[in-house]
Amino acid sequence: MSKDKKDKKHHQKKNGEKLESGDILKEHKEKLDKKFYEKELEKFDVELVKLQEWIKFKKLKVVLIFEGRDAAGKGGVIKTITEFLNPRSCRVVALGVPTEKEKTQWYFQRYVPHLPAAGEMVIFDRSWYNRAGVEKVMGFCTEEDYLEFFRTCPEFERMLVRSGIILIKYWFSVSDHEQEKRFQDRLEDPTKRWKLSPMDVESRNRWVEYSKAKDEMFAHCDIKQAPWWVVHADDKKRARLNCIHHLLKMIPYEDLTPEPIKLKPRKVDNTYVRPPISDQNFVPEVY
Numbered sequence: 638m639s640k641d642k643k644d645k646k647h648h649q650k651k652n653g654e655k656l657e658s659g660d661i662l663k664e665h666k667e668k669l670d671k672k673f674y675e676k677e678l679e680k681f682d683v684e685l686v687k688l689q690e691w692i693k694f695k696k697l698k699v700v701l702i703f704e705g706r707d708a709a710g711k712g713g714v715i716k717t718i719t720e721f722l723n724p725r726s727c728r729v730v731a732l733g734v735p736t737e738k739e740k741t742q743w744y745f746q747r748y749v750p751h752l753p754a755a756g757e758m759v760i761f762d763r764s765w766y767n768r769a770g771v772e773k774v775m776g777f778c779t780e781e782d783y784l785e786f787f788r789t790c791p792e793f794e795r796m797l798v799r800s801g802i803i804l805i806k807y808w809f810s811v812s813d814h815e816q817e818k819r820f821q822d823r824l825e826d827p828t829k830r831w832k833l834s835p836m837d838v839e840s841r842n843r844w845v846e847y848s849k850a851k852d853e854m855f856a857h858c859d860i861k862q863a864p865w866w867v868v869h870a871d872d873k874k875r876a877r878l879n880c881i882h883h884l885l886k887m888i889p890y891e892d893l894t895p896e897p898i899k900l901k902p903r904k905v906d907n908t909y910v911r912p913p914i915s916d917q918n919f920v921p922e923v924y
Contacts, residue, residue, distance in 0.1 A: 669872065669874045669875055674874045674878065677878050678717070678877070678878065678881075681878070681881045681882070681885070682720065682721050684885050685718060685721065685722060685881065685885070686721055686722065687890060687891075687892050687893065687894065688884075688885060688888060688890045689722050689723060689726065689727055689758065690893045690894070691888075691890035691891060691893060692726070692756060692757070692758055692888070692890075693726055693756040694756075694893055696755035696756045697755070697756070697803060697888070698752075698753040698754065698755060698756075698757060698800075698801055698802045698803065699753060699757070699758040699759070699802070699803045699805070699888065700752065700753060700758075700759050700761065700797070700802055700803065700804045700805070701718075701758065701759070701760045701761065701805050701806075701807070701884070702761045702764045702766070702804070702805070702806040702807065703715060703760065703761065703762055703763070703764075703807050703809065704763060704764065704766050704770070704806070704807070704808050704809070705807075705808050705809030705810065705811065705868075705870065706809070706810075706811050706816060706840070706847060707816065707820075707836075707837045707840050708811065708816050708819035708820060708823070708832075708837070709809035709810065709811040709816070709870045710809055710811070710870045710873050710876050710877075711762060711763075711807075711809050712762065712832075713873055713877065714809075714868075714876060714877045714880050714881070715729060715760055715762055717877050717881065718760070718881060718884070719760065722758075726756055726757050726758065727757070727758045727759075727760070728757070728758075728759055728760070729759075729760045729761075729762055730748075730751045730759055730760065730761050730762065730764075731761075731762040731763065732747065732748070732751075732763075735747060744765065744768060744782070744785075744786065744789070745765055745789070745793055748761075748764065748765050752797070752802065753802070765786075765790065765793075766790075766854065766858075768782065768783065768786045769783075769786060769787070769790075769850060769853070769854040769857075769858070770847065770850050770851065770854065771836065771840075773850050774840075774843055774846045774847055774850050775836070775839070775843075787853075787857040787858070790857070790858050791857065791858055791860050794858070794860065794862065794863045795860065795862050795863075797863075798862045798863060803887075803888060804862075804863040805863075805866070805884065805887055806863055806864070806865050806866065807865075807866050807867075807868055807880060808851070808855075808865050808866070808867050808868065809868050809870040809876065810867050810868065810869055810870055811870045811871055812871050813844055815870075815871040816841075817841070820833060820837070820838075820841065866883060868880050868883075
């Protein structure tokens with residue numbers, strides 16, 4: 638890269654201007670070392686458990702929203718975050734198509750029952766922002782519904798924050814080239830083909846429309862009380878590490894790891910007689 642281009646990029650970063658498309662990729666040409674990635678992830682796994690224990694101890698209420706284009710990597714980072722967490726106090730909400738009854742309700746009503754109680758963290762794998770994205774682009778809502786969403790959503794989120802909920806919103810940004818590559822990978826992998834829905838296929842033809850919808854959404858809903866945090870997601874491993882690193886910084890916590898427990902020897906009870914194994918059904922030992 639020439640000195641002029643470097644100076645231009647430095648000026649853009651310093652003044653908060655948008656970088657040219659592909660700049661982030663150019664900065665990350667080298668593939669992330671697998672051993673380094675796994676080592677960082679192992680460290681984060683421990684910290685996420687500490688964070689969960691702190692949330693339970695302080696009775697915090699946490700909502701994480703993951704949005705972004707299809708195949709942007711939202712599901713992967715959610716699985717990474719929740720892998721070692723207790724599902725009783727950390728749950729993932731991924732709602733399907735609204736029922737006929739839900740379509741007649743206040744738009745946000747179907748999401749409210751899933752909000753956390755004290756000591757819980759709820760992760761929305763897509764959320765009420767469906768209205769600002771897929772519903773707008775695919776014509777599933779009226780223009781009046783769309784405009785009403787932008788009037789209501791900022792106030793709805795401010796109300797959640799005032800009630801004591803910690804609301805953190807992530808947008809996973811992926812390039813059209815990388816999205817196309819991931820779509821092709823899904824077509825070739827039988828275990829991932831289910832991820833490629835007719836809606837995903839149609840989204841390929843509406844890239845610009847989705848871009849405009851995302852820009853409009855940010856213009857109305859990137860509020861001070863609950864700002865959007867953009868994750869550059871062309872590199873899945875970097876995206877996961879960057880997102881988790883950021884999440885751990887967003888909620889101050891302390892280490893509540895209990896001291897190791899010394900297990901006493903098991904008590905022996907020779908009076909127990911096991912029933913005949915012929916009375917039970919066993920899974921065949923094929924392997």
